[in-house]
């Protein structure tokens with residue numbers, strides 16, 4: 001028991017394991033996530049509909065979205081942005097590895113009579129045949145990736161952007177890193193059976209990696225029957241400068257910075273910020 005508790009409380013090597021699939025696309029958890037995406041009262045997984053409406057309205061003007069604009073949404077979830085883009089007449093692709101979210105998005109598109117291409121895939125592996133006028137990656141998903149994965153993804157974005165194309169994404173700021181505290185706690189059936197239908201114990205550890213400005217939420221899960229499991233949720237926090245450096249490595253540059261994907265004014269004290277990115281030609 002002592003040895004097990006030592007393991008639970010062990011700080012792993014930064015970005016030492018990638019378990020995003022067990023968080024998002026495990027068949028049981030993906031259904032819980034879908035409910036979070038669609039829940040108007042909590043900004044978990046997706047933001048609320050008012051936010052998304054004003055975000056899409058702002059992007060429509062900022063990026064002159066109109067009939068035929070080619071847009072690709074990385075980590076599109078249940079299609080809350082893609083369906084709005086398609087309603088503006090855009091030619092839209094959405095990528096996500098959650099079967100539940102993609103299924104929901106496809107059904108919603110057919111209900112609304114919208115022609116949207118949905119791809120159920122890991123966006124790190126996907127290869128796309130065309131270029132886009134706008135690439136979106138919303139709700140700080142970029143922050144869950146390791147430096148190597150981010151490098152790979154930025155190279156992909158650079159290839160996929162048309163010559164005047166833009167990328168918009170939001171990220172966690174270093175202010176959010178400062179505000180976070182390390183934690184060790186445990187709970188029976190954590191988050192109201194989010195992890196398993198059956199009873200379980202979840203040990204939650206939050207670790208901070210000061211030098212790298214990375215936060216890890218580590219969940220050590222012990223179901224009543226079946227194997228124990230560890231899920232790692234990494235959050236890379238950025239300053240505007242560190243983000244600019246990463247983008248520059250892929251031949252990309254920041255064209256504008258905002259506090260969010262609704263175009264509100266940038267404020268470095270807030271927990272997130274959003275950047276509009278273009279090719280550095």
Ligand SMILES: C[S@@+](CC[C@H](N)C(=O)[O-])C[C@H]1O[C@@H](n2cnc3c(N)ncnc32)[C@H](O)[C@@H]1O
Nearest residue numbers: 024045046075076077096097098122123138139
């Ligand atoms: C925080 S949610 C945001 C969803 C959507 N962008 C929104 O704001 O409504 C992140 C989404 O990215 C997806 N995702 C995470 N990692 C992924 C990967 N490697 N490949 C494909 N999808 C991924 C998850 O399934 C989830 O739907």
